Amino acid sequence: MIDLSVPxxxxxxxxxxxxxxxxGKNTFKYIFFDNYDYIINLHDKGKLRDVSxxxxxxxxxxxxxxxxxxxxxxxxxxxxxxxxxxxxSRYCTKCGSKSSQRRAAYVSSMAFKSKHRHIVFTIxxxxxxxxxxxxxxxxxxxxxxxxxxxxxxxxxxxxxxKRLEKKKGIFYHKKSNKSQYLYKDTxxxxxxxxxxxxxxxxxxxxxxxxxxxxxxxxxxxxxxxKIKNFxxxxxxxxRQTWRYQLLSYLDRHIGNDKEFQSLKxxxxxxxxxxxxxxxxxIKDEQTKDDIEKCVxxxxxxTSRPIMAESRIVNYDDDKKMIHWFYHRHEDNKRVDVTESxxxxxxxxxxxxxxxxxxxVRYFGxxxxxSIKTYNRMAELLSHKQKRVEELKNDRRVMIEKRQKELHFxxxxxxxxxxxxxxxxxxxxxxxxxxxEPFGGNDKNDREYRDRKILKAKYSYEHRKKVNK
Numbered sequence: 001m002i003d004l005s006v007p008x009x010x011x012x013x014x015x016x017x018x019x020x021x022x023x024g025k026n027t028f029k030y031i032f033f034d035n036y037d038y039i040i041n042l043h044d045k046g047k048l049r050d051v052s053x054x055x056x057x058x059x060x061x062x063x064x065x066x067x068x069x070x071x072x073x074x075x076x077x078x079x080x081x082x083x084x085x086x087x088x089s090r091y092c093t094k095c096g097s098k099s100s101q102r103r104a105a106y107v108s109s110m111a112f113k114s115k116h117r118h119i120v121f122t123i124x125x126x127x128x129x130x131x132x133x134x135x136x137x138x139x140x141x142x143x144x145x146x147x148x149x150x151x152x153x154x155x156x157x158x159x160x161x162k163r164l165e166k167k168k169g170i171f172y173h174k175k176s177n178k179s180q181y182l183y184k185d186t187x188x189x190x191x192x193x194x195x196x197x198x199x200x201x202x203x204x205x206x207x208x209x210x211x212x213x214x215x216x217x218x219x220x221x222x223x224x225x226k227i228k229n230f231x232x233x234x235x236x237x238x239r240q241t242w243r244y245q246l247l248s249y250l251d252r253h254i255g256n257d258k259e260f261q262s263l264k265x266x267x268x269x270x271x272x273x274x275x276x277x278x279x280x281x282i283k284d285e286q287t288k289d290d291i292e293k294c295v296x297x298x299x300x301x302t303s304r305p306i307m308a309e310s311r312i313v314n315y316d317d318d319k320k321m322i323h324w325f326y327h328r329h330e331d332n333k334r335v336d337v338t339e340s341x342x343x344x345x346x347x348x349x350x351x352x353x354x355x356x357x358x359x360v361r362y363f364g365x366x367x368x369x370s371i372k373t374y375n376r377m378a379e380l381l382s383h384k385q386k387r388v389e390e391l392k393n394d395r396r397v398m399i400e401k402r403q404k405e406l407h408f409x410x411x412x413x414x415x416x417x418x419x420x421x422x423x424x425x426x427x428x429x430x431x432x433x434x435x436e437p438f439g440g441n442d443k444n445d446r447e448y449r450d451r452k453i454l455k456a457k458y459s460y461e462h463r464k465k466v467n468k
Contacts, residue, residue: 025317026312026315027093027309027312028305028309029059029060029062029092030317031341031344032056032059032091032345033453033456033460034317035320035341035342036056036060036454036457039053039345039349048349049352050446051353051354051355052349052350053446054445054446054449055090055091056089057446057449058088058092058449059087061087062095063084063094064084066449066452067085067086068435068436069085070085070431070434070435071431071432071433072421072430072431073429073430074423074427074429074430075427076425076427077423079423079424079425081421083420090303091305091348091352093308095303096303099302099303099304100296100302100303100304101406102406103299105402106399107214107295108291108292109395109399109402110362111195111214111295111366112216112378113381113385114216114385115216115217116214116216116217116291117217118213118214118215118279118280118294118298119214119215119238119277119278120213120278120279121141121145121148121210121211121213121275122275123141123209124271126263126267127246127250127263128208130250130254131207132207134253134254135354137250138198138209139357140249140253141211142198142211142361143181143249144249145196145211146182146363147182147245148242148245149192149213149215150182150183150192151182152233152238152241153192153219153230154190155237157183157186158241187222188223190222191219191370191373192215192220193216193363193364194213194215194216194366195213195214195295195362195363195366196360196362196363197298197359198210198353198359198360199301200353201351202329203328203329204337205306205307205326205348205351206347207350212297214295214298216366217229217230218230218381218384219364220373220376220380222373225376226380227377227381227384235277235279236274238274238277239274239275239276240273242274242275242277243267243268243271246275250264305348306348307324307326313336315341320340320341320342321338321340322340323337324336324337325337365377375392378390378391378392409421
């Protein structure tokens, strides 16, 4: 990923004094830089994961030549310019915003023009500990949410399965299916379409993993080859099924834990109505706009920091105190928090996902492998709605066009009417070569970035003392 808005003066030294004047101190980049010694100490003691530490380093060095750059040369006059590489870090607001916009463009383009339901599957506070203790369990939350919806859309099959389980005393679908996905190996299913996103935090930045799902209310009945509408949802059944699927999943992975077994029995007594699931219905006249807003919301924090930098009111780098705010879900009342920056960092750093972990998943006819089902749904919806629904390949062309419009060069031209690759002589500069400062070994990369940051930090702190 390259940033075509970065000028060629990035070849100069890494100058945080200039950065602070431009962007201020209320940014993740500066807060990480100013407290880099504390972050190193956490990592050395084993209290900070490698993936979090790497993302912090990349955020600090974003848009500097220390992450490499691309060289462009004018074919007419020979003028040169460089474009510094950006970090693509989970903590970088600039890179994360770009990535989120690209993902939102993909999701909104793939979604049919049908009514969708935004469903939020939550986890009781007593169970959240297991997911931070063993982060591999987070991957299964997608499966649990998907199986809950599969049970709802295939209610007749699900009720028959439950009767067999009760009669034989076995977990029926586990023995009858090879896949962990419910009803994947069976025929004559009702196939739904869903896009799921994982959030591991609440507004107060606490550990609160939950799944956001955008579900199409029109499903494909493979037995009768027709569309089946599911605008009505039984909330009690949805909550109880989510409770059963979640506890069954945890039971298979941590069933030998005596504390969990007693807790499991307590949950069935305490939560007779099931675990909380939020599933508001979208009004007919607001379908298109609400889908766009919902897509932007569920994909917003999949590639960017867990909070906007605008929520940081003030960071005092001398007293090491930070003032930030959030709005409560219950009454939307603003809550101001003033705390130690170390406490703030501990909250932020624990939410970085593992390397290559997919924060967004696609199920049913929205999955990449379901081209035939997707195209058949497009044909049936076109007849039902009396308007054309594009096939999957046509949508991919449209997606590429929308994502191309998000490229930095197009944004610069659109926003400032200036082409960053246009030479003074009027010719467009051409790519010549790239510079990569390291060979790709993660450990060596970490050591290289560490040296560059410490050198910049020593230089910056020396200037502060001289200025005082």
